Every structure is written in structure tokens, then in C-alpha cells.
Amino acid sequence: MTADQSGPLRDVRDRARGPGKTVTTFGPDPYADLKPVLAQFDVGLDHEFLPIPESEGYLTVSVEGRTLGSISAAAFGELRDPDTELPWDAATRESAYRDLVQLLAGTTFVMDDRRHLLATAREIEDRALRRGHGRLYASFQSLSAFRAQVPVYERLVGRTDLRAFVYGAPDWEPPDVEHVTVRLDDADDLVAFWVVAFDGAGDDDAKCAMIAEETAPDEYTGVLTYDPEVVDDLTAYLDAVAA
Template identity: 40%
Template sequence: MSLRGAIAEARADAVEVGVYAPKPFDDLADLFAARNVTVTHRRYPNDGTDGFVVVRRDGEFRGALPVAHVRDGLSPSPRRPGERRDDAFRRFMDLFEGAAFAASDRRQLLATTREIEDRAWRVGRGTLYVGFQRPEALAAQRSVYERFGERDDLAVHLYVAAEWDRPAIPGVRTHVTDDDEISAVWFVVFEGGGSDENKCALLAEEHDPGEYRGVWTYDPARVDDVTAHLRAAY
């Protein structure tokens, strides 16, 4: 399956978010407006908390989280791999395990990229695949992947469109290609280091300059499909 095909299939997922709280979580519907998520509010007695959020995928219960954690998780601060992470953001991301979550906000996509990179760093083994639409984007992140290159048990494959005439990054394999899907799709994929629970991927297609349609997923089958495509095609 191509990268574009994986995005289209994942965006077809039906994800429901139920907010059980004394008052509606007014900002949540706006935040999810461009995503494949239906948000509903059900009044819940005031017990001194903000209530909780329940996530269902195709009608199946996936988990619950306090409203306060969701609110914090939706505005994460991007960090470099290995730095201290926002636990609220991680809990929010884990709530969607097994589902694909659509997003178009560049800041959210960047934060999710950092979360996937951080997961690979914490696991410390397996393979991380990262695509760069332009050589300048990879050059700007060189120091990040130099750190990854020092991890002996973690393989890193970087894909860059067009020419790449910079010095090699030690411990990292760089694939240079003129394939148009690499120039059009931003992706970061971690194949889990031998564990389905750790598999995760983000893919986002740039449909206008600086504007994306993307998804992230923890569905092991979808992650396997993407990694198989990358290995076969490049």
C-alpha cells in the first residue's frame, strides 16, 4: 500500500469521543472539526472534577481519560527525543491506540512526530523510518538524528526527496529518491522493536504549501503495511 493509500484508508476510520462532564467541552469540537472524530457531550454530575472523556472506534470502547488531561494533551510542547515528555500528552495519545486519528494542524503533527521519535528512543531497539520532503528539512534536524545514530540497537532510515549532498550521518541510512510520494508526504514510523504495543506511525500529505492532511495510528497492521511498503519501494 502506498503512503497516500495508507492516509486515505486511515482517515476513513470512525472515532467517537464522548465527553461526560457538568459542562460541554466547548473547544473540543472545534479542535476535532477537521479530523475523523465525532464529539458528543453527556451531562455528568459535578463531582469536583472536569469529568472524563471516552473514546470509541467503530462503536468499540477504547479507553477513558480525565477531561483535564485531554485539554493539556491537545496543546503539547514539541521536544527533542530523550528529553522529558509531557505525561498528559502521552496518555492522550495512548487513548487512541489501535485507531487512526486524523489531523491537519502542523503544530499537532510536529508534536506527534516528536512523540513517535521519543517512543523509539525510549524503546531503544527496532527501526525508525522518517521521510523529509525537502533536503533543507533534514539538514535542520541533523543533530536529532546524529543522536539516534549513536543507539546501536536502533536502526534509522531517513528518506529525502531530490539531491542530498551533505556529509553522511553516522549510524543512519539515508535514502535519496526523486519519487513524488516522498516529496509530497511527511512521515515518521516506528516498527515497535519487536512489540505490537510500540508500533506507531504518522503520515501527512502536503496538499497546499504548508497545509497537510494527515493521520497518526497505533494500529499494528497499518504500521506493518507502511513499513513493508517502504522496504519494498526504497
Template identity: 35%
Template structure:
């Protein structure tokens, strides 16, 4: 299965988001999530109720819940990666997990970089396994070279895919393998991580740039889908 087939397959599935709020706050979330394959419903809460919250269901099954304020703070551009990783774990990480396996139609580079950092953080904390990352241009890699130099000090088997290579191969003194002729893969920005153990930290991001310079794609923590993504590369 190719990256394109993976995106098409996930796009055919739809999650349901239910907003519980005492007012019409759900309309703001509907605008923020308009680029995803999600069904959004609103449930009225009494005015005396606590703050609004959001519930995510997949195939009728409960996936999780988060306050509406925390979800909107993540979705409202520009998406910023919290400096405090504990804060990230408490609040924003659940957003990534709730939106797992939902295709996004339009994200800009800043938003995609924030998502990339979440996956790279998982790899860094795990410190082992395998990681494949694809960059559509050499300058895109250069902007993240320091991240991968740091990751190269772990026991992770790292493969980077950069069309045409990079000047001076800045990772030549590491165990990182650089791939420069990658065919269809060069059309995608991707990060795939396999923890090499239980699979609990496995994750993937696959994105394709559109004509207007924005991106379509998905991120996922689904082990089977991550395995499909690795198969598409390897």
C-alpha cells in the same frame, strides 16, 4: 497499499468520543477535534461531580479515558512537548494512543513536530528495531538532524528519505542510510518505527502537505497498519 490508500482506508472508519461534564465544556472539545474523523457526544454530569472527563470508544469498545483539561491542554495550539518525560507518560502519551487511527485534516508544522517527537522518543527508549523517516525538503531534515544523529548511536536500522539529498551528508560517519530518489514518498512527511520484538512500541506517522501549508494524515500504534506503512515504503 500506498500511503494514499492507507489514509483513505483509515478515514473511512470513525471513533466515538463521549464527554462527561457538568456544563457545556464539550463544545470546546468539539471545536478542537473538528478536524478529525470522530463522533463527539456529551453526557451531563451533576454539578457536584468531579472534573469533566472524556471516554473514547472504537466500534463500541472502550479504548480509554482522560480528563477533559488534559486533553484540551494537548489539543490547544501550540502543542508543546513536555520537558518532563514522566509527565509525558502520565498525561500526553494517552492522548496519542486515544487518537490513534483517526485521520487529522489540518495540523501545522509545530503540532506535527510534537507528534514526531513522541514517535522518535519511543524509538530512542527502545534502542533497537528499524526506523524510516521521510522529509519533503532538505531544510526539514536539517531542522531535525541532531535528533537523528542521536538515534544513530542506538542499534536501530535507520533509513532517511530526503529529496535531492542533503549538503555534505551529515550522517556519512554513521550507519544511517540516506535515500534521495523516492518517487511518491517525497510527497509525505512520515516516521515509521518497528521495535523488532513484540511490536508493543510499533508506531507510524504519515502526513501530506496541503495547499495552505498545513497537513493531513494520521498517526497509529496499530501493528497491522504500521506493517502496511512499511510495505508501502519497502
């Protein structure tokens, strides 16, 4: 794959980047075992001492001195080991890890932990599930990488009015699934990228995307975005790039 071929997606990914953010943990001591998770994101990392039990600590995400949100220490375990299953019951859709990646939207991440990357992609799929209609796009680099996700996408389109468009180099023939359209990446335009995007079903507030490029073996550099213009340009590119 040439740099020119990957250029459009890199440009869209770069446009999705926002201002720098800071993650601050609060408690008696720094949460050292949480640092490898947070270090995957290009953020400032701070700790402020509070004379409280470790279990009562929390972290905040801020930008330019403004606090965007917080996560309690009771949920730190899920940040370290996120659930990669897509929740189907509205009563079980809470996810501390997805809360974190939402707060860090626009922040570059570098991940070699596939579990965290898949959990990040699940944020997009979960938003599409909640909306229940619209167009969901997923580039799995090669179609064989889609094999394990076929049951997920069967259930997504089966339980909703979503339409899914799946991309990949044609190294495997997926089964026919109603409302899932497979688009062959014969020219390898997307082979370096893992992309999941939701068009928001026409609602700018629901548009979202993850754009991640494999920049080293099993290491991805990417960003999560809720910028509607970026998502529109990304989905337009995906509609045009493969038949």
C-alpha cells in the same frame, strides 16, 4: 508528483483507517476551546453534563459503544498546546496529547497546525526511543525540512541501538551521522508525504506509523496506526522506493 506515484502510500494510509470513534467530554459545560483540537480528527463529538467543577471533568474515547480510555481535564491544556520536544528521561515521558492520538489511532486527521502534527510524529519516535533498537523511518518531504530535526535524530541513535532512515528530495545535504542513513527521493515518490514509522524491532505490538499527505498548502491528511501488517507494508515500500 503524479497520482500514480503517490498511490502506494495513499493505499497504505487508507488501509490503516479503522472504525469510527466518538470523543465525549464530561463536565458542567462543553469545553469549547478544546473543540478545534478534537475537530482535527474524523470523530463524533459529544458532551454529557455532570454537576462537577470544570477542573474535574474528563473526556473519553469510545468505539462501537466500548470505552477505550480517558483523559482528565487537568491535562486538557496540553491537548491544546502539545509539547513537541521528545522526552529523553523515562520519568518525564507522560504526554496527554500522545495518549489522545494513541486512543484515536486509525482515525483520519486533517491538520494545518504544524505543532500538533509534529507532536503526533513524536508518538512514533518516542515508541522507538522506549524500545531502544530496531529501524525508524522518517520522510521529511525535502531534506531541508530535516535540518531542524538533525539534533533529535543524532540523540536518538546516539542514546540507543536504533537505526534511522531519512528520506527527502535532495535540496540540502545533511551532515553525516552514524547510524542515520539518508535516502534520496530523486523521483519525488514521497514529496507529498510526511511519514514516520517504526518497525517495532520485530515485535508486532511495538510497530507504529504516521502517514500524512500534504493535500493543500501546509494542510495534511493522515492517520496514526499500530496495525503491524500495515506498518510492515509501509516499511517494505520505504526500503524499496529510494536508494
